[in-house]
Amino acid sequence: MSEPKKLILNLFEMNTVSHISHGLWSLPGNNRHRFNELEYWTELAQILESGGFHGVFLADVVGAYDTFRDGPETAIREGLQIPSNDPLLVIPAMAAVTKRLGFGATFSTSYEPPFTFARRASTLDHLTKGRFGWNIVTSYLPNAARNFGLDGEIPHDRRYEIADEFLDVVYKLWEGSWDDDAVVIDRERHVYTDPAKVRYIDHVGEHYRVAGPHLAQPSPQRTPVLYQATGSPAGTEFAGRHAELVFTGGRTTADFHRNVASMTAAAERHGRSRDDIRFIVQAGVVVGRDDEEAADKWRTFQSNLSVDGILAHGGARLDLTAHPRHVTVAEAVAKAGLEPQDVPFLPLHKTVGEALDGLRSSREGRFFVAGSPTTVADQIEKWLDEDGVDGINLRQYHSFGTAQDFTELVVPELRRRGRLEPAGGEPTTLRDALFGRGDRLPSTHIATRYRGGANLDVPVAPLRFADHDQRAA
Numbered sequence: 346m347s348e349p350k351k352l353i354l355n356l357f358e359m360n361t362v363s364h365i366s367h368g369l370w371s372l373p374g375n376n377r378h379r380f381n382e383l384e385y386w387t388e389l390a391q392i393l394e395s396g397g398f399h400g401v402f403l404a405d406v407v408g409a410y411d412t413f414r415d416g417p418e419t420a421i422r423e424g425l426q427i428p429s430n431d432p433l434l435v436i437p438a439m440a441a442v443t444k445r446l447g448f449g450a451t452f453s454t455s456y457e458p459p460f461t462f463a464r465r466a467s468t469l470d471h472l473t474k475g476r477f478g479w480n481i482v483t484s485y486l487p488n489a490a491r492n493f494g495l496d497g498e499i500p501h502d503r504r505y506e507i508a509d510e511f512l513d514v515v516y517k518l519w520e521g522s523w524d525d526d527a528v529v530i531d532r533e534r535h536v537y538t539d540p541a542k543v544r545y546i547d548h549v550g551e552h553y554r555v556a557g558p559h560l561a562q563p564s565p566q567r568t569p570v571l572y573q574a575t576g577s578p579a580g581t582e583f584a585g586r587h588a589e590l591v592f593t594g595g596r597t598t599a600d601f602h603r604n605v606a607s608m609t610a611a612a613e614r615h616g617r618s619r620d621d622i623r624f625i626v627q628a629g630v631v632v633g634r635d636d637e638e639a640a641d642k643w644r645t646f647q648s649n650l651s652v653d654g655i656l657a658h659g660g661a662r663l664d665l666t667a668h669p670r671h672v673t674v675a676e677a678v679a680k681a682g683l684e685p686q687d688v689p690f691l692p693l694h695k696t697v698g699e700a701l702d703g704l705r706s707s708r709e710g711r712f713f714v715a716g717s718p719t720t721v722a723d724q725i726e727k728w729l730d731e732d733g734v735d736g737i738n739l740r741q742y743h744s745f746g747t748a749q750d751f752t753e754l755v756v757p758e759l760r761r762r763g764r765l766e767p768a769g770g771e772p773t774t775l776r777d778a779l780f781g782r783g784d785r786l787p788s789t790h791i792a793t794r795y796r797g798g799a800n801l802d803v804p805v806a807p808l809r810f811a812d813h814d815q816r817a818a
């Protein structure tokens with residue numbers, strides 16, 4: 346009999362108060378307000394390591410949510426991703442108290458130059474002994490653009506073209522600038538690094554000019570594990586070329602299958618295959634010692650979710666809370682002087698009251714389960730075997746309750762069923778933990794064309810998308 350498919354287990358985090366479970370930070374015992382303390386991160390990392398989590402995934406934005414009600418006040422009141430701190434800076438602290446936990450952190454390609462990021466990423470890969478992953482985002486908040494000298498957002502597909510060149514630059518630095526045997530540390534000859542094995546990259550492109558050499562020596566993985574979340578055609582093409590771990594949505598099994606198929610087709614267009622990508626879904630798991638205890642917890646979470654927070658996070662153009670509950674959403678849209686296409690995610694035919702109540706539950710689709718450890722493990726096995734997901738990114742309702750409950754109640758059951766590795770294996774790099782075939786990118790990946798300094802002067806065909814102006818975020 347073949348071995349059961351194993352689960353990749355990630356915790357979804359952000360260096361802030363209220364990441365996605367708005368309103369729940371104020372529940373008794375929730376530690377979210379402690380995110381400024383180093384101890385918050387070290388305690389969390391130790392819980393995750395003891396639960397055999399492959400990684401903690403840190404989201405990030407570089408602006409405030411200020412479109413709902415025409416200002417940032419709702420986000421500020423709710424702690425909705427403001428205050429928030431830099432995701433990269435908490436990683437070394439977590440790495441110091443763990444040996445296996447991986448760290449996937451978000452950094453945007455739209456606003457800061459690639460040279461400094463490449464150096465920071467190499468530093469983190471060294472300090473974590475090869476456990477660093479980078480979630481590539483192009484950023485979606487208008488306020489973020491205004492923080493970096495722009496009047497508004499760069500059009501959606503244009504952002505992916507810039508990101509593609511950003512990636513080309515960092516690949517040259519990470520993969521091509523230094524040879525593996527460049528650092529010799531020869532005390533007798535007084536040679537730290539052999540200069541014949543380090544080179545300029547001399548990148549000259551449409552958006553960036555970078556001479557190099559890379560300032561950091563090769564780290565265990567060289568290129569960090571590349572993460573991406575996407576839904577658009579441009580983003581999918583980009584992921585097909587670059588991403589190794591993809592966050593894919595899907596409210597139904599069919600949605601998920603469609604997303605995987607289009608991403609796989611994009612990967613194949615770039616000489617890669619299904620095996621080169623791990624597909625991760627965001628999952629809500631509420632576990633109790635029995636189904637009843639879990640249902641109780643879920644009721645508490647649901648009734649405390651903040652509708653204001655959800656609306657502000659979504660950048661809603663319509664403030665549903667300003668309309669009577671009995672009118673239809675369509676009537677409220679007309680009253681506010683908006684068009685139906687301004688509120689693509691709202692059910693026009695329902696009443697405002699029904700729509701508001703729906704916001705609390707509608708965020709839980711196919712990949713949600715509340716129940717006993719057996720109920721939860723049964724469902725996760727279905728996600729693995731029937732849907733074909735490779736792993737989950739666990740949504741936090743309560744910190745550290747969500748991670749602790751999963752570790753204490755679900756992990757032993759998954760291990761019994763052969764769905765998670767037993768505790769205490771040899772530490773590896775993050776890439777090896779995810780793919781089991783070594784620390785470095787496989788040779789099918791476009792970044793590897795620069796190995797040994799090859800191709801640095803041979804331009805790569807950039808990704809191009811036609812519809813810059815139509816898709817302004």
Ligand SMILES: Cc1cc2nc3c(=O)[nH]c(=O)nc-3n(C[C@H](O)[C@H](O)[C@H](O)COP(=O)(O)O)c2cc1C
Pocket residue numbers: 403404405406451481482483484485574575576577578579580581592594627738
């Ligand atoms: C699980 C998940 C995590 C994400 N994390 C971030 C993030 O931390 N920062 C960010 O700017 N965007 C984040 N996004 C948004 C994506 O980067 C992306 O913009 C979005 O999925 C839409 O896809 P598109 O860019 O192809 O249109 C996330 C999306 C998902 C599904």
